[in-house]
Amino acid sequence: MARYSDEIIDEVRQTNDIVDVISQYVRLKRSGRNFFGLCPFHNEKSPSFSVSPEKQIFHCFGCGVGGNVFTFLMKIEGINFVEAVQSLAERSNIQLPTLENNVDSAREALKAKVYKVNEFTAKYYHENLYKPESKIAQEYIKKRKLSNETLKSFQIGFSGKFDELYRELKKQGFEEREILESGLVNKNERGQYIDRYRNRLMFPICDVRGRVIAFGGRVLDDSKPKYINSPENVVYSKGRHLYGLNVAKKYDIKKKLLIVEGYMDVISLHQREIHNVVASLGTALTQQQGYLLRNNTEQIILSYDSDEAGQTAKVRAMEILQNMGCDIRVLQMEGAKDPDEYVIKYGNARFQNLVDKAISVIEFKVKILRQSLNLESTNDKIKFLNEIAKIISKVDNNMEKEIYIEKIAKEYDVSKEAIYAEVNKLTYKDNKDEKILSKSKPVIRHIEKDNSNNISEATKRRENTILSILLSGDMNIYQIIKQNIDIEDFKYDIDRKIAQKLYEEFENGNSNINSIIDNLTEEEQNHITMIMAEDYGIEDIEKAIDDIIQSYEKEKLNERKIEILELLENQSEEINKKDLEKELNDIIIKLAKIR
Numbered sequence: 001m002a003r004y005s006d007e008i009i010d011e012v013r014q015t016n017d018i019v020d021v022i023s024q025y026v027r028l029k030r031s032g033r034n035f036f037g038l039c040p041f042h043n044e045k046s047p048s049f050s051v052s053p054e055k056q057i058f059h060c061f062g063c064g065v066g067g068n069v070f071t072f073l074m075k076i077e078g079i080n081f082v083e084a085v086q087s088l089a090e091r092s093n094i095q096l097p098t099l100e101n102n103v104d105s106a107r108e109a110l111k112a113k114v115y116k117v118n119e120f121t122a123k124y125y126h127e128n129l130y131k132p133e134s135k136i137a138q139e140y141i142k143k144r145k146l147s148n149e150t151l152k153s154f155q156i157g158f159s160g161k162f163d164e165l166y167r168e169l170k171k172q173g174f175e176e177r178e179i180l181e182s183g184l185v186n187k188n189e190r191g192q193y194i195d196r197y198r199n200r201l202m203f204p205i206c207d208v209r210g211r212v213i214a215f216g217g218r219v220l221d222d223s224k225p226k227y228i229n230s231p232e233n234v235v236y237s238k239g240r241h242l243y244g245l246n247v248a249k250k251y252d253i254k255k256k257l258l259i260v261e262g263y264m265d266v267i268s269l270h271q272r273e274i275h276n277v278v279a280s281l282g283t284a285l286t287q288q289q290g291y292l293l294r295n296n297t298e299q300i301i302l303s304y305d306s307d308e309a310g311q312t313a314k315v316r317a318m319e320i321l322q323n324m325g326c327d328i329r330v331l332q333m334e335g336a337k338d339p340d341e342y343v344i345k346y347g348n349a350r351f352q353n354l355v356d357k358a359i360s361v362i363e364f365k366v367k368i369l370r371q372s373l374n375l376e377s378t379n380d381k382i383k384f385l386n387e388i389a390k391i392i393s394k395v396d397n398n399m400e401k402e403i404y405i406e407k408i409a410k411e412y413d414v415s416k417e418a419i420y421a422e423v424n425k426l427t428y429k430d431n432k433d434e435k436i437l438s439k440s441k442p443v444i445r446h447i448e449k450d451n452s453n454n455i456s457e458a459t460k461r462r463e464n465t466i467l468s469i470l471l472s473g474d475m476n477i478y479q480i481i482k483q484n485i486d487i488e489d490f491k492y493d494i495d496r497k498i499a500q501k502l503y504e505e506f507e508n509g510n511s512n513i514n515s516i517i518d519n520l521t522e523e524e525q526n527h528i529t530m531i532m533a534e535d536y537g538i539e540d541i542e543k544a545i546d547d548i549i550q551s552y553e554k555e556k557l558n559e560r561k562i563e564i565l566e567l568l569e570n571q572s573e574e575i576n577k578k579d580l581e582k583e584l585n586d587i588i589i590k591l592a593k594i595r
Contacts, residue, residue, distance in 0.1 A: 245296070
């Protein structure tokens with residue numbers, strides 16, 4: 001895969017501080033020289049995800065994942081290296097040169113064409129909506145009381161019959177590959193090109209920059225399926241976008257942002273002056289959508305439909321957003337199945353009142369639990385107390401815990417002392433388990449991926465110390481180490497592989513550690529960032545190098561000493577006994593000097 005030049009990559013890296021970038025996805029708190037947070041790549045209760053502003057790396061001491069700013073973006077967004085460079089360049093307003101004559105430039109050219117196909121199609125469908133033959137769509141629009149301003153804001157349109165769009169796109173000069181890649185047209189077994197959307201109300205889906213990336217189409221009769229959405233392609237991945245965010249960002253959404261299920265929920269609320277609303281594309285909220293929400297607002301209000309699918313989606317969204325440390329509220333709605341129906345029936349003011357009274361996740365969970373139990377029953381009351389304690393024990397803030405216990409005890413007529421006792425018991429147990437787990441983590445981290453079981457921990461630490469010293473990027477230090485420590489001297493496989501690459505890069509005059517990390521495998525990146533994140537207690541580098549070189553020399557002398565003793569013991573006629581005895585004597589003298 002083609003890459004940008006090292007100079008361009010370094011410029012992008014230097015203008016994107018790793019703490020700033022990761023802070024968009026993970027809540028970080030400074031602790032000493034580094035920042036810590038909950039790892040976004042595995043579930044954990046205590047922060048083990050470390051970010052170093054000094055070394056510009058991240059490493060999780062829990063799951064072992066690590067890397068630099070490019071690696072993080074690749075993992076969190078599911079993109080490749082070139083796309084990570086492009087994304088960060090865009091973030092820091094760096095104009096990248098065109099990648100010519102390679103797969104990446106072809107892909108970028110295709111993406112540009114698909115954006116144009118989508119842009120033209122959105123306009124074409126929107127203009128279709130006003131034509132006489134689109135009466136069925138116009139009647140639906142009238143029934144839903146959508147204003148002309150709303151239709152234009154969201155570019156709502158209407159798709160025609162059979163291959164109308166395909167023929168129009170061909171007239172505009174678009175090629176079959178670009179048209180098919182957009183997902184707007186399918187090719188059947190007979191080689192015919194047929195529009196994906198036919199006789200449907202069309203909802204263009206835009207990214208946060210306002211570029212049309214996909215479409216949703218709704219039937220206007222009883223045919224199935226009710227909705228058809230664009231397949232994922234070079235410009236669209238539904239789990240990475242939120243419907244309506246490009247429109248909502250034109251208003252003040254910093255304090256609160258509602259997330260709903262459907263296109264019409266967003267559109268209907270916007271028309272009624274409730275602009276801080278977006279929809280997930282599909283019923284299940286993804287982590288990437290969670291990051292978009294958290295980066296754009298302080299408080300997220302969940303307002304999913306009241307049916308079973310909506311409730312399931314609500315619980316899933318809670319889990320994702322809670323793990324990100326988001327401030328979440330749950331909108332309680334009665335008398336309507338979704339926000340669109342509610343605001344039409346009861347109006348803006350009443351819906352806004354629901355928003356203001358949205359309850360916390362704890363209150364929502366307790367309410368759902370209460371609905372499933374009969375508190376007149378002793379067994380159910382015990383279960384209720386136990387489950388409440390489990391829910392509250394997961395709250396980190398003690399003041400918040402106390403407020404919830406007081407409120408729940410009063411509202412549901414249960415003993416607050418009993419809740420306190422059970423919560424304290426569970427909190428103690430969790431803390432005890434966490435301490436046991438944290439004590440075991442260093443052992444897991446060093447041994448888990450090691451296939452060389454005969455290598456001692458002391459040897460591994462020595463090798464990691466050498467790599468840590470090399471990672472300072474000092475060419476003079478490298479020369480000293482190279483002259484005294486061969487690649488073959490590294491016993492641990494992964495240390496040997498990394499040392500080999502470091503030696504090669506230094507020989508080529510490259511001492512830029514961050515650019516070296518870019519060229520390592522995922523396993524090597526995880527290992528090297530673990531080394532960089534550790535403190536090896538090196539106060540005097542020259543003395544540390546001298547000690548390591550002596551330890552290697554001592555090790556080699558001891559190995560040769562054992563070989564000679566075995567040869568002398570065998571008393572083979574082929575050996576020169578006097579020469580071996582002299583060599584053995586010299587080794588003993590050298591070892592005595594080292595000691």
